[in-house]
Amino acid sequence: MKNITKISNQIRFQTCKLSHQAKAAHLGSALSCVDILTVIFFSDLFKFDIRKNSLDKFILSKGHAAAALYSCLAFKKFISFKKLNEYGKNNSVLEEHPNKKINGVICSTGSLGHGLSFGCGITLGEKIKNLKNKNVVLLSDGECNEGSIWEAAGFASSKKLNNLIALIDFNNWQATGRSKEIFGGEMKKKWQAFGWNVMDINGNNTKQIYNALKKAKKSKKKPTAIICNTIKGKGIKFMEDNNNWHYRVPTKNELKVIEKILMQ
Amino acid sequence: MRNTFAKILSKLTKKNNKIILLSGDIGNKLFDNFKKDHPNNFYNCGVAESNMTTVAAGLAFSGFQPITYTITSFNTLKTIEQIKLDICYQDLPVIIVGVGSGLGYSNLGTTHHSIEDIGLLSNIPNLNIIVPTDKQELEILFPQILKSKKPTFLRLGKKNEKPVYDSNKCNSKIGKATQILRGKNVCILGYGNILRNCIDLISQLKKNKINPSIYNFHTLKPINKPQIIKILEKYRKILVVEEHNKFGGLFNRVSEIKTSKQNFKNIIISVNAGDKFIIGGGDLKNTQKKLGLDKNSILKKIKLLNSL
Ligand SMILES: [Mg+2]
Numbered sequence: 001m002k003n004i005t006k007i008s009n010q011i012r013f014q015t016c017k018l019s020h021q022a023k024a025a026h027l028g029s030a031l032s033c034v035d036i037l038t039v040i041f042f043s044d045l046f047k048f049d050i051r052k053n054s055l056d057k058f059i060l061s062k063g064h065a066a067a068a069l070y071s072c073l074a075f076k077k078f079i080s081f082k083k084l085n086e087y088g089k090n091n092s093v094l095e096e097h098p099n100k101k102i103n104g105v106i107c108s109t110g111s112l113g114h115g116l117s118f119g120c121g122i123t124l125g126e127k128i129k130n131l132k133n134k135n136v137v138l139l140s141d142g143e144c145n146e147g148s149i150w151e152a153a154g155f156a157s158s159k160k161l162n163n164l165i166a167l168i169d170f171n172n173w174q175a176t177g178r179s180k181e182i183f184g185g186e187m188k189k190k191w192q193a194f195g196w197n198v199m200d201i202n203g204n205n206t207k208q209i210y211n212a213l214k215k216a217k218k219s220k221k222k223p224t225a226i227i228c229n230t231i232k233g234k235g236i237k238f239m240e241d242n243n244n245w246h247y248r249v250p251t252k253n254e255l256k257v258i259e260k261i262l263m264q
Numbered sequence: 265m266r267n268t269f270a271k272i273l274s275k276l277t278k279k280n281n282k283i284i285l286l287s288g289d290i291g292n293k294l295f296d297n298f299k300k301d302h303p304n305n306f307y308n309c310g311v312a313e314s315n316m317t318t319v320a321a322g323l324a325f326s327g328f329q330p331i332t333y334t335i336t337s338f339n340t341l342k343t344i345e346q347i348k349l350d351i352c353y354q355d356l357p358v359i360i361v362g363v364g365s366g367l368g369y370s371n372l373g374t375t376h377h378s379i380e381d382i383g384l385l386s387n388i389p390n391l392n393i394i395v396p397t398d399k400q401e402l403e404i405l406f407p408q409i410l411k412s413k414k415p416t417f418l419r420l421g422k423k424n425e426k427p428v429y430d431s432n433k434c435n436s437k438i439g440k441a442t443q444i445l446r447g448k449n450v451c452i453l454g455y456g457n458i459l460r461n462c463i464d465l466i467s468q469l470k471k472n473k474i475n476p477s478i479y480n481f482h483t484l485k486p487i488n489k490p491q492i493i494k495i496l497e498k499y500r501k502i503l504v505v506e507e508h509n510k511f512g513g514l515f516n517r518v519s520e521i522k523t524s525k526q527n528f529k530n531i532i533i534s535v536n537a538g539d540k541f542i543i544g545g546g547d548l549k550n551t552q553k554k555l556g557l558d559k560n561s562i563l564k565k566i567k568l569l570n571s572l
Contacts, residue, residue, distance in 0.1 A: 053325075099353075100354055106325065107322075107325070107350075107354070108349065108353055108354055110349075111345060111349055113314075114318055114345075114346065114349060114350055117314070117315045117317075117318030117319050117321075117322065117346075117350075118318050118319075118321055118322040118325070118350060119322065120315070120318075120319050120322060121318060121319035121320060121321055121322015121323040121324075121325065121326070121330075122322040122323070122325055122326050123322075124307070124319065124322070124323060124326075125284075125322065125323045125325070125326025125327065125328050126326060128284075128304055128328075129326070147314070148314045148315055148318070148346075151310075151312035151314055151315030152315045152318075152319075154310065154312065155309060155310070155312065155315050155319065158310075159307065
């Protein structure tokens with residue numbers, strides 16, 4: 001797990017660099033889920049053979065965290081660093097929200113509330129085929145305002161999609177305010193009420209993420225929701241829990257400071 | 265038409281077990297046999313059309329050929345972003361089936377009318393739009409849709425439609441309108457079961473020395489532009505008949521093709537469902553009459569067109 005921390009710092013820095021280069025927003029949202037992404041892609045829990053799409057699958061339903069996903073895909077060698085550096089530039093397929101033309105992206109996202117249903121469809125299809133692989137969908141807390149999330153939640157439990165795992169990046173911020181204030185009901189109770197296994201963890205603690213996912217993989221009947229309590233902008237003190245970084249982009253000097261924090 | 269749909273679906277699933285039927289809590293009795301014969305190929309998704317649509321996309325990603333089935337208005341408008349982003353943007357072979365299209369559910373009111381669906385869906389790339397005119401044509405076109413593996417919207421009527429192809433055999437092919445009557449003075453273009461209203465007028469028209477040609481445009485998208493150009497070259501007087509809003513349907517497509525040819529001097533008249541919410545329409549017959557889609561109104565339009 002020590003190695004995981006090192007990788008997550010590299011991915012954090014890479015993500016900040018991409019945001020700076022492309023002048024692209026949503027950095028805070030990308031940073032809050034870096035630890036989650038790192039465990040998904042770089043621990044021994046899942047196997048991605050993304051070109052053939054035959055093994056475990058990952059869907060970034062909160063597509064606005066694309067820069068963090070692309071950084072993972074580059075470190076995972078699904079895409080080259082040369083391609084990664086084209087992020088957000090004219091004529092690049094690496095747009096600010098992911099699409100299927102990118103190696104390692106199986107589902108195009110960006111409009112919130114779609115990824116969980118897509119994951120349900122894939123998981124149902126694999127259940128019919130008697131496959132045992134796992135499918136992981138990462139949602140944002142703001143995304144759980146969408147009605148379609150709860151349509152998918154009811155569908156997944158009724159169809160006993162035990163191979164489906166949803167992670168909620170609960171940084172308690174959405175674009176314009178505190179998630180808990182903007183949308184009512186308690187996150188944990190909602191998923192429980194919809195018939196899911198629910199775990200509530202520190203979503204910036206790679207060990208807790210790892211253990212929760214390991215447990216989720218063993219579920220026999222129910223789909224699993226892991227509420228990952230995270231800090232928006234995690235890892236860079238001057239960004240942490242500051243919602244200005246939903247849209248702000250780091251300057252050249254700020255990037256130097258970030259490099260010092262993360263890469264030493 | 266829906267009974268035929270259920271029947272042919274059972275038949276085709278016997279040969280192709282990749283077919284998965286997703287229902288939005290509808291068609292209980294209708295699909296009883298299907299469910300019995302193919303329990304792993306049917307899933308009731310509840311009254312949650314948006315999720316159903318994206319679930320279908322996910323199933324298609326996994327190699328299946330999913331079909332979503334519910335009342336047209338709910339399966340198109342509630343789900344339009346899912347159709348755009350999850351099915352068409354990702355180019356996945358999902359068939360979206362709408363039942364009771366147009367004014368099929370006329371007496372259930374505006375909530376159940378679907379007269380804007382073609383206009384809205386025509387603007388989404390990768391989507392084919394197919395409208396069979398009767399059950400025989402549905403039987404001919406549905407296997408072709410499955411074979412095409414393209415995202416498709418299949419616009420069905422409800423039940424007990426009068427056949428358009430009685431004794432003459434339907435051999436419609438996706439992508440090419442079918443000529444169902446050869447005439448000369450005027451040319452009628454339409455789709456769906458409203459064409460039956462036109463066919464019923466043939467003998468009356470003959471008494472008035474009008475011999476219309478009738479084309480059945482079962483494929484609204486991709487529209488066959490060369491075929492429309494040929495029709496516009498051959499016939500000066502065109503009537504477009506559609507159970508759809510006056511905007512965004514076949515009349516628009518034919519008109520824009522005519523406009524693109526500067527030397528075309530056709531007169532194109534349209535009968536359609538207007539551009540107003542329909543309240544108090546009553547049954548299909550009464551609603552068609554109110555909108556000018558009944559036989560008598562169409563007859564008057566054809567006479568008018570012929571006199572121009
Ligand atoms: Mg958030």
